Amino acid sequence: xxxxxxxxxxxxxEGFAVATYGLGxxxxxxxxxxxxxxxxxxxxxxxxxxxxxxxxxxLLLLDVQRGPVGVMGSQLAGVMKLPALAxxxxxxIFPALLAWCMATLVPSVRKGATA
Amino acid sequence: MTRKIVAAVLLVCLLVVGFRATGPxxxxxxxxxxxxxxxxxxxxxxFPVIQQLSIDGVQAPVKVLFDDRxxxxxxxxxxxxxxxxxxxxxxxxxxxxxxxxxxAAAGRLSEWAGPRLLDTDRENRSLGLVWGAEKKFASxxxxxxxxxxxxxYADGVNFYIxxxxxxxxPVEYRLLxxxxxxxxxxxxxxxxxxxxxxxxxxxATVRRLKAQSFVxxxxxxxxxxxxxxxxxxxxxxxxxxxxxxxxxxxxxxKPDSSTVAVARAREAMLNTFAFRKPTETADAIGSNxxxxxxxxxxxxxALLAGDPHLDLSLPSVWYEMHIVVPGRxxxxxxxxxxxxxxxxxxxxxxxxxFTNTGSDVNDYYEETVDxxxxxxxxxxxxxxxxxxxxxxxYFDASGRLLATDTVLFTHRGPLRRELGRWLSMRWTVYDQxxxxxxxxxxxxxxxxxxxxxxxxxxxVPTQNGLVADRSGNxxxxxxxxxPIRPGDGRGDVIRDGSVSAxxxxxxxxxxxxxxxxxxxxxxxxxxxxxxxxPRVNASYMGSDWYSPWRAMRINQLLRADSAMTPDKMRRFQxxxxxxxxxxxxxxxxxxxxxxxxxxxxxxxxxxxxxLLAKWDRRYVRDNRGAVLFEAAMTELxxxxxxxxxxxxxxxxxxxxxxxxxxxxLVELMRAPTSAWWDDRATPEREDRxxxxxxxxxxxxxxxLKTNGAPTTDGWLWSTTRRANINHxxxxxxxxxxxxPVQGGPSTLSPSSGAGTQGASWRMVVELGPEVHxxxxxxxxxxxxxASVRYKDRLRSWTNGMLDQVxxxxxxGELDHKRVISTLTINPR
Numbered sequence: 001x002x003x004x005x006x007x008x009x010x011x012x013x014e015g016f017a018v019a020t021y022g023l024g025x026x027x028x029x030x031x032x033x034x035x036x037x038x039x040x041x042x043x044x045x046x047x048x049x050x051x052x053x054x055x056x057x058x059l060l061l062l063d064v065q066r067g068p069v070g071v072m073g074s075q076l077a078g079v080m081k082l083p084a085l086a087x088x089x090x091x092x093i094f095p096a097l098l099a100w101c102m103a104t105l106v107p108s109v110r111k112g113a114t115a
Numbered sequence: 116m117t118r119k120i121v122a123a124v125l126l127v128c129l130l131v132v133g134f135r136a137t138g139p140x141x142x143x144x145x146x147x148x149x150x151x152x153x154x155x156x157x158x159x160x161x162f163p164v165i166q167q168l169s170i171d172g173v174q175a176p177v178k179v180l181f182d183d184r185x186x187x188x189x190x191x192x193x194x195x196x197x198x199x200x201x202x203x204x205x206x207x208x209x210x211x212x213x214x215x216x217x218x219a220a221a222g223r224l225s226e227w228a229g230p231r232l233l234d235t236d237r238e239n240r241s242l243g244l245v246w247g248a249e250k251k252f253a254s255x256x257x258x259x260x261x262x263x264x265x266x267x268y269a270d271g272v273n274f275y276i277x278x279x280x281x282x283x284x285p286v287e288y289r290l291l292x293x294x295x296x297x298x299x300x301x302x303x304x305x306x307x308x309x310x311x312x313x314x315x316x317x318x319a320t321v322r323r324l325k326a327q328s329f330v331x332x333x334x335x336x337x338x339x340x341x342x343x344x345x346x347x348x349x350x351x352x353x354x355x356x357x358x359x360x361x362x363x364x365x366x367x368x369k370p371d372s373s374t375v376a377v378a379r380a381r382e383a384m385l386n387t388f389a390f391r392k393p394t395e396t397a398d399a400i401g402s403n404x405x406x407x408x409x410x411x412x413x414x415x416x417a418l419l420a421g422d423p424h425l426d427l428s429l430p431s432v433w434y435e436m437h438i439v440v441p442g443r444x445x446x447x448x449x450x451x452x453x454x455x456x457x458x459x460x461x462x463x464x465x466x467x468x469f470t471n472t473g474s475d476v477n478d479y480y481e482e483t484v485d486x487x488x489x490x491x492x493x494x495x496x497x498x499x500x501x502x503x504x505x506x507x508x509y510f511d512a513s514g515r516l517l518a519t520d521t522v523l524f525t526h527r528g529p530l531r532r533e534l535g536r537w538l539s540m541r542w543t544v545y546d547q548x549x550x551x552x553x554x555x556x557x558x559x560x561x562x563x564x565x566x567x568x569x570x571x572x573x574x575v576p577t578q579n580g581l582v583a584d585r586s587g588n589x590x591x592x593x594x595x596x597x598p599i600r601p602g603d604g605r606g607d608v609i610r611d612g613s614v615s616a617x618x619x620x621x622x623x624x625x626x627x628x629x630x631x632x633x634x635x636x637x638x639x640x641x642x643x644x645x646x647x648x649p650r651v652n653a654s655y656m657g658s659d660w661y662s663p664w665r666a667m668r669i670n671q672l673l674r675a676d677s678a679m680t681p682d683k684m685r686r687f688q689x690x691x692x693x694x695x696x697x698x699x700x701x702x703x704x705x706x707x708x709x710x711x712x713x714x715x716x717x718x719x720x721x722x723x724x725x726l727l728a729k730w731d732r733r734y735v736r737d738n739r740g741a742v743l744f745e746a747a748m749t750e751l752x753x754x755x756x757x758x759x760x761x762x763x764x765x766x767x768x769x770x771x772x773x774x775x776x777x778x779x780l781v782e783l784m785r786a787p788t789s790a791w792w793d794d795r796a797t798p799e800r801e802d803r804x805x806x807x808x809x810x811x812x813x814x815x816x817x818x819l820k821t822n823g824a825p826t827t828d829g830w831l832w833s834t835t836r837r838a839n840i841n842h843x844x845x846x847x848x849x850x851x852x853x854x855p856v857q858g859g860p861s862t863l864s865p866s867s868g869a870g871t872q873g874a875s876w877r878m879v880v881e882l883g884p885e886v887h888x889x890x891x892x893x894x895x896x897x898x899x900x901a902s903v904r905y906k907d908r909l910r911s912w913t914n915g916m917l918d919q920v921x922x923x924x925x926x927g928e929l930d931h932k933r934v935i936s937t938l939t940i941n942p943r
Contacts, residue, residue: 024151025144059149067157072901078848090149101126108119
C-alpha cells in the first residue's frame with residue numbers, strides 16, 4: 001500500500017466512523033455506496049469493507065478510553081451465550097459486510113445505468 | 116455475477132437483521148453501533164466531571180455533587196427544584212428499573228415481553244392495584260407537597276428521557292428492543308401500591324384454612340394463633356420478657372372439608388402472583404431496627420440502627436441521596452427509585468427507619484351474585500347492588516391488542532371467581548392515602564414528637580417506625596390503618612359478603628397503636644414480631660406472627676451492654692447468634708441422651724449429638740455445626756407436622772411453608788406425649804423424644820450422605836447458604852450470585868435457602884451534636900450493569916461493614932477529593 005492509498009484508506013475509515021457517530025449505523029452502506037459510486041471499481045469493495053471495519057474499530061477504541069467496554073463485552077457475551085471475542089468480531093464484521101455488499105453492487109448498477 | 120448475487124442477498128439479510136429484531140436478538144445495527152449503541156453505553160456509565168444543563172421549570176440553579184459512593188448531594192433553593200433534579204439524576208442512574216417496577220405494578224409487562232407475561236399482567240390488574248392507585252391519584256390533594264414533589268420529579272425524569280443521547284439508553288432497553296416511556300406522576304403511586312403488595316398483603320388466612328381442612332378449626336386456631344406463644348413485643352410491656360405464654364395444643368381434629376375450597380381458592384389467588392408466592396419460611400426473612408437512648412451509649416448520644424429486609428435485586432431497590440434546601444430541609448438516606456424523597460434516613464435532628472408490621476389489613480368476603488357465570492349484581496342486605504366493571508386491555512410491544520378483561524368490583528374491592536366461589540377482597544391499599552406526603556414530612560421533623568406527628572395519618576403498608584433525636588429521645592410506633600372488624604374482630608376468616616354487618620366498622624385510633632417513648636429499659640427494638648402484648652392491648656392486628664427469635668436476640672444483646680457504640684450496632688446487624696438455636700439445641704441433646712438411657716441410641720445419633728453439643732450456635736461462614744442443626748430442624752418440622760400434609764403424597768420441600776411457626780413447635784415440646792408427635796406412617800405411636808431423636812439422626816445421616824464427612828468443606832455453612840442477587844430480568848450476567856454470607860435462619864441477618872432475601876439497606880446513625888451515619892446496601896447507585904458503581908457496595912455488605920455517609924451542610928463542605936462529578940442545573 002502506497003502513501004496515497006493509505007491516506008485514502010484512513011479518510012474512508014474515518015468517513016465511516018464520523019457518519020456512524022453522527023447519523024447511525026445505517027450510514028455505513030450509504031458511505032460505501034458513495035465511495036463505490038465515485039471510485040467506480042468493484043475490486044475496491046474489499047478496500048471499503050476493511051475501511052468500514054477499521055472505522056468502527058476506531059470508534060470502539062474511543063469507547064474503551066471512555067468506559068468499561070471489557071466489562072460490557074463479557075456481560076453481553078454472557079447474555080447472548082457467546083464468547084466475548086465473538087461479539088467484538090461481530091461488531092467489526094457487521095459494517096465490513098455492509099460496506100462490501102454496497103461497494104460490490106453499486107458500480108454495476110452505475111454501469112448498467114450508463115449503458 | 117455470482118459475487119453480485121451473493122452481495123445482494125447478503126445486503127438484504129444484513130439490513131433486515133440490522134433494522135429488525137430476530138427472535139430474542141435485538142436489531143443488530145443500533146445494538147452494535149460503537150458510537151450510539153451498546154458499546155457507547157459503556158462510556159455513558161461514568162458521569163462527566165463537570166456538567167451544566169438547563170431544565171424547564173427549575174426556578175434557581177441547583178447544584179448536584181456526586182460523592183465517590185455515587186450519592187448525589189442536591190443543593191436547591193426550593194423543594195420543587197430539588198425533586199426535579201432528583202428525577203433527573205435517578206433517571207440517569209436507574210431509568211430501566213423505574214420503568215420495570217412501574218410496568219410490573221401497572222400490569223403492563225406484556226408490552227415488553229408479549230403474551231409470555233400476559234397472565235402476570237392480568238393477575239396484577241385483577242387484584243385491583245391499578246384501580247386503587249388511580250382512585251388514590253384522582254383524589255390526591257393537588258396542592259399538597261407530596262403531589263407537587265411527584266409532579267416535579269416526573270418533570271425531571273422526562274427531561275432526562277427527552278434529552279438522553281442514543282448511547283445513554285440502558286442496555287436492558289436494547290436487549291428488549293424497547294424505548295423508555297414518558298414518566299407520569301401516577302407511576303410513583305403505582306410503585307407504592309406494589310410495595311403494599313410486597314409488605315402489606317397478609318397470607319395468614321390461607322395457611323390457617325389449609326390446616327383447618329386437615330385437622331379442624333380448634334387445632335388450626337392453635338397452630339396459627341392470633342397471639343404469639345412467645346411474647347417479646349415491640350412495645351415493651353414492662354414485665355420480664357420474653358414471656359412464654361404456652362398453652363396445651365388441642366389434638367388434631369377431624370378434617371374440615373368446608374374450608375378446602377376456600378383455602379384452595381385463596382392459595383390459587385396467591386400463587387398466581389409469582390412474586391407473592393411464598394418461597395421462604397418466616398425464619399429466613401425479616402427486618403430489624405433498634406435504638407438506644409443516650410444514657411446507654413458510650414458517647415452519651417442516642418443511636419439508631421435499621422436494616423429492612425426485602426427481595427434482593429440488582430439494581431438495588433434503594434437509591435441513596437442527600438437533599439438540601441437551605442433553611443428548610445437537609446435530609447439524607449434512601450428512597451425508592453421512582454418515588455421522590457427519602458423514606459429511611461436522617462436529618463440534622465432525627466433519624467428513623469422501619470420494619471414491616473405484617474398486620475392483617477386485607478379480608479375476604481364470600482359474595483352472593485345474580486349469575487354465577489357472568490354476574491352483574493351482588494347481594495347486600497337483601498338488595499341487589501350493581502357490580503362495578505372495568506375493562507382492562509393488554510397490548511404487546513407492537514401495540515397489538517392481546518386481550519381485554521372485565522375486572523369486577525364490589526364496594527369492598529375486586530371480585531374474583533375462585534373454584535366456583537365468588538370472593539371479594541377488602542384491603543387498605545384501596546383506601547385514600549398519601550404516603551409521599553408522609554415520607555416527605557419526616558425529613559422536616561426536628562424531634563421525635565414532630566416525626567410521630569408526620570406519621571399520624573399514614574395508611575399502608577403498616578410499618579414499625581423507629582425514631583431517635585439529638586435530645587436523646589427514642590420512640591417506636593406501629594403506624595398504618597388497622598381495620599376494626601365486627602364480631603370477634605378477626606380478619607383471618609372468610610366473612611359473609613351478603614350483609615354489610617360483615618364490613619369493617621372503623622380503624623384503630625392512633626392512640627391505640629403499639630407505641631413506646633423512652634422506655635425505662637433504655638432501648639427499643641422491632642423485628643416483625645407481634646407488636647404489642649395482648650395483655651396490654653388485646654386489639655386484633657393480625658395472627659400467625661413471626662416467631663420473635665430475632666427480637667429476642669436483639670433484646671439480649673442490647674440488655675447486656677450499657678455502653679453501646681455505633682460499631683457495636685454495626686456488628687449486631689450481622690450477628691451470627693440465634694435465639695432459635697439456643698431454644699432448640701437443648702431439646703435435641705436431651706432427646707439423644709434419653710435415647711441413650713433407654714438403649715435406643717446408635718452410633719449415628721451419638722455422633723450427631725456430639726457434633727451438636729460442640730456447636731457454638733453461630734452461623735458464621737466457616738462454621739460446621741449449623742448445617743446439621745438446620746437439617747435437624749427441617750426433619751423435625753416434617754416429622755411433627757405430618758398431619759398437615761396429604762397422607763397420599765410424599766413430603767416435599769414446599770410443605771414447610773404450610774407448617775406453623777417454630778414458636779408453636781416449642782409450645783408443643785412441653786407436651787411429650789401429645790398426639791401431634793405420632794407419625795401416621797408407622798403403626799407405633801411415637802412420642803416427642805422418639806421424633807426429636809429420629810430427626811437428629813436422620814439429619815446427620817442425610818448431611819453425611821449429601822455433604823460428605825463432617826471434616827469436609829461440605830459441612831461449612833458457607834457452602835450451603837449463599838446470597839443470590841438477581842438482576843430484575845434475571846439475567847445471570849447482570850446478577851451477583853453465590854455469595855457466601857454470614858447468618859442463618861432467625862439470626863439478625865437471616866439468609867434464606869434461595870438466598871434471594873436479605874438486608875436491603877443497613878444504617879447506623881449517631882445523634883450527637885453533629886449527626887454521623889454509616890450505611891451500605893447490596894448493590895450500587897448505578898443501574899448500568901457495566902458501571903463500576905453497579906455493585907461496588909457488595910463487598911462491604913457481604914462482610915457486614917458500613918461506609919461513612921457524607922452529610923455536608925453546603926457544597927463547599929464536601930471534601931473536593933471525594934467529589935466525582937458536579938452537575939449544575941440552571942433555569943431554562
